[in-house]
Amino acid sequence: MGVLRSWLLPALLAAGQAALWPGLPVLLDRPVDRVEVAAALAATALAATALGWRLRAPVGALAVIVPALTLGLAATPRDSLILLTFADVIALYSVGARRPGRVTFAVTVGLIAWQAGVGVLLYPDLRDYLGNVVIAVIVYLLAAGLGRSRRRWRAARARAADRLARAEADRRQASVQERQRLARELHDVSAHHLTSIVVTVTAAQRLAARRPELAGEALEFAARTGRETQFALHRLVAVMRGVELEGGTGLGHRIEELAAGFAALGQPVTTRLSVDSVAGPVCDAAYGIVREALTNALRHAPGGPVEIALSQRSGTVEVLVTNAAATAPGAASGLGSGRGVEGMRERATATGGTLEAGPEPDGGWRVRALLPGSAASTMARPLRRVRGPRLADVAIALAAAALPVALMLVPDPTMPEVDAAAAALATMLTAAHALPLLWRRRAPWAVLGAVLATTALWPVVAGFHLLPAGALAALFAGVCADLVAVYAVAAYGRPRHLTWLSMPLAAGVHGAVTLLTFALDGRLLDQPIAPAPMVVLLAPTAAPYLLLVAPVWTAGFLTRVGREGVVSRERRAVAASTAGAVELAYAERLRIAAGLRAAVLRHAALVTEAAEAGRLDAVLESARAALAAMRELLGDLRVDPERAPQPTTAAIDALCRDLRAAGRRVELHSPAPAPVLPPAVDVSAYRVVETALGAGDDGPARVTLGYGPADLRITVTGVPSATAGPVAAGLHARVAAIGGRMTVDPTGTMDVWLPSRT
Template identity: 45%
Template sequence: MTKIWLLPAALCVGQLALWPGRAVGSVAAVAVTATVVLVAAALGLRRTRPVTAAVVVAAGLTLATWVAPADQQLLVPGDALLVISVADLVALFSVAARRDARTTALVLSGLLVWQAGLVAWQDGLTGDYPLALVTLIVVYGMVAAFGRIRGRWSGERAAAARRLAQARQAHRDAADAERRRLARELHDVTAHHLTSIVVNASAARLLEEQRPELRAEALDFAARTGHDTLTALRQLVAIMPAPPREADPAVGRLADLADDFRQLGQVVSVEVATDPPPALAAAVHGITREALTNTLRYAPGGAVRIAFSYGDGQAELVVDDDGGGGHGTGAAAGLGGGRGVHGMRERARALGGTLDAGPRDGGGWRVRAVFPLAVTGPATAGTPRSGARWRRVWSWVGRRLRSQTVLDAGIVLLVLVLPLTGLLTTVEEEGLSPAAATLALLALLAHSVPLLWRRSRPWWVLGAVAATTWLGPLLAVTGVMSADGAWWSLFGGGAELAAVYAVAAWGARPGLTWLAPIGGAAVLALAVGVLAAVSSTPELAADPDIPKQAVGFTAVMSQILITALFGALYVLPMGACWLAGWAARRRRSQRHAREEGGVAAAMAQAQMRAYDERARIAAGLRDAVLRHAAEVPRAAERADLDAVVGSARQALTAMRGLLDGLGRAGAAQQHEEVASSRSA
């Protein structure tokens, strides 16, 4: 609980230490101080009431901005509240992390409108106002995207913890249920039969003088029933110690399933507005798993898209791949008639749905399953059509404005800031024609826009970014602009850094990702060398002290030296980005192994306990019950009625002892589990 107040306290103390701490005593200082404390207190509610916190923070910052004197400044005019002004970003992050997408969108829109009005009030509608609006949209949009990603991450971790707890509890219950089932089966198979033998044989022995014919009937009954009981017991002994059947894996989220296959080198993207409802979860999970397995076999390394959505009265699952190794040839030619596709169709038909699998337009393979919404339960089937329509619209918007998409778009815009500024300066200073400026702008966009696909196709993005690095030098070499004016193109080194990080974090063949920083640094350094050579050649040619035949050699040598120097400099940031991406991949793998490995370990331990229990019961049957039960039919065949009764009684006693042991074992296990949970 204390940690919640650390950030608000730090912002409050930092703001008051800078201003209005320097103007203690003035009315404005007192008012701003009170407002800063109010804003900090509102931030303390960001986890429990994030929307309320955002509203109070926005109102408090507006009041503080209105009260603060315009001539107060920290770094530049008008930034007196620079420290506390980030409170609205903190509040927006909390809303995005702890509330749904609709609430986040509403709060984000409100904050953007509020900030746009605040900027217009403070600075006026100057020529810089559009740039300020774009900056606000990018910053606030990225903060909201980070918040949504953080909320989804926290939800996935909580879901993983619940899966582990449920796996442990389910298997504890399963072991106890198995023990009860075995006890019932032992009782049903043997106790009734053995008791009947004892009753019949005892009655025949007591009435032997009055009704001698009962002896023969009792012996015949004992022989037949004893053989049946012995056969049933031997069958139980034979099958009990057999290893348990492998349990079906727990049905998890489609995003988790995609992560599993990403670890195997597949490039998988997920477009799921909401996970399937419980009635569909098992079928959707099984179909998706089989489809991904087929892509792993027949399209290794290809890009795969998983989409689950709701339409008119139906739920739709689509798994597309781009072909990779090439569907429709070789082993893939008969995929439609294989057992995997047949199993997927059976899963869909079991819920009244349909499934189609086959080549798709543009190459690759498509698996499409459609389920009627009736199977999702009353909560979905009974929703009014108007509400369903709005949900479909919101789902469509959500699929296209996902947090990761917004974040990637924000990164592209940030990467564009420096080179775009340099390009505008070049256009202004050199007076470039509209055609030349348009070509330069297109080159800049071609260099940065591929980052939108950095998660799904990181290696291809790195190649595209590396190739388009040469567009700026190419414009200089072809004379579209001067070499000095083309330096703006290399301000986009941020694109190379982002691409290297993406390869390290999500690229297939993790063992080869170390090549990314070396290649990125080499391409950038070589481009710098080429521009330097193009820029210096006219100056060298104009120098009378340098022979004309030595101009080319001098330019090449300068290019080599500059390339080597900048290559050494670029390796450091490229290597840092690669290390950051590699660390993110490693944390993701460790988390997956820890969470899913914990579930698998719980399942394995439960199976082993069940196997040990069956083996123990089988040993008890073999050592005690079977030995006495086998004597019953033998005694009947010898016509020894006393031995029949004695052996049946001994078998019953041994059986009761075994059943009592099962009960005590169950009670002991429950006591041990309770003690373990308390100590934990």
């Protein structure tokens, strides 16, 4: 495909040139000079070969094309190499598309200077020379400008591909990153709460004979720290369970549930929500800002009333969270990251919004965010900047203004010469007519109106006979500016479904202007024209213009559809990857929240109950069980599956063989081969069996694996040490984390049910 793309155009150009000259004269049996034919063929071969390398080395291709064209033009009759003269234009386009702006500028200036020098040899007449040089300048500027636009478009696509690649990388790393973040938070709880309880109570028991007063202090410390642990864990569970997937329930419902969760933790929360359909990144940003603001209020102002207000108007979503001063002592000071406000501001900025946060006069705190109604507009903003007024817009405007002037300069035997004053007036008129095109991308409808408005000057010029016939005819070449404006409306105008109105509007204005010009000039088809029939003649006069603008509008609209399709596909791909990352992170939160609820929270509550009841041994046992369950979760969280692949269900057989080789009687019964299981279930099944068999029992054991259509059942007998205490707590946490269930029999039997589908 790359070879075809590089060489197809040069081959067609060379074949067309050879067919036109010398092919056509030879076919018509006209005499041609052999030397001229040889020079033409040599120049064509050199230019076409160099043009084939334009994609890899466009500047080098021009370095060959320019001398080849110079020699070819000097050695052949005038206009015989008319097709080959487009080789430098094509190469210049490639320079603009593939090289930096400074290189494009230097090459364009060099080509203009070369064209001016070659023109001295080709066009001895001054008017002819000036006209052709002006046309060459216009063509070069257009080629360079369009090449630069193509370069920016490709750069935008490259940036979009990079965004998608980063989103895909984030999606693949989402669960790992979420595990690492949760591991840090859970480590704070285990290190600063549960571990301190175990250490304090153990020390009190060891020194009970010498310092009996330590037992009371340890119980008081355990009760206070146990309550703090419960508070911290409840907060973590509330935050983790509060995050829902995009596309689920509405933003208002999500905020209500989040507020209810924090209210259950003792924080009075009221809501005033008036939002309709907010989705995508804006929905996630609003929810995340409210969640973080509530978390900060719970940490820094516990007990203080909090009000959440969400409103949507004029395409903007306003998020307002205010809280009063604290009415209770703080209890969760060890779990913050210190980046709450910064994180909220980053969320708002990512959607194109703003955030303000600061203290209130009454000692409270206020967070206010303004978010766009849709993140699509902010995602498209960089693309619109790429398509802003650039060299292509300037070149097109100059071309539309200079083309009529060039037509006046080129000698035409059918038209009288135009004097300097008339040429200056016509130049000013065409410049005013084309100047609005500089803003054709930003305000296409306004540009079309301005271009059509300046067209009304033509009848005035004709009525006062300010221009001779030659200049007046050239002035009508300004219709090119109107065509560019119609194209701009089709490609960039809004609303999209009404851009077709630009066709009858432009055709109608030009039809009326044409009739009025001829009427004021006094004649139409060599006959006097009266005002009365003008209305009748408007439709047939406008029809040719409509036929002219219709394909232009169609081309612009099709370009728009293709461009918007590309951008839309890129946006959907990034959104899908982002949603996937959210889903994976959400699944990790649910898994850890389930483990916390199933084991850690239960044992943490038992710590507080035992401490308040004065049972020091029960405090130690429950704290150790909670710590074991927490460490089980932490061990799971800190494993990077890509760096350290974990053993799966299929490895249970090898585990049993290793234990038998070590002298323990372990029997494995699995009536069917292991099916394909979700990775989390596959790894957890192995870890459950490994933990149960390694709990410290030496007697015979039996492992039974049963595979159902939607579940995996594991039964382990002969493991009494795994059915109570810290080992059982850790197993409960692991099983609950993936949505499973576990029952134990104190005699030494453990039944585990795991879902085989997630």
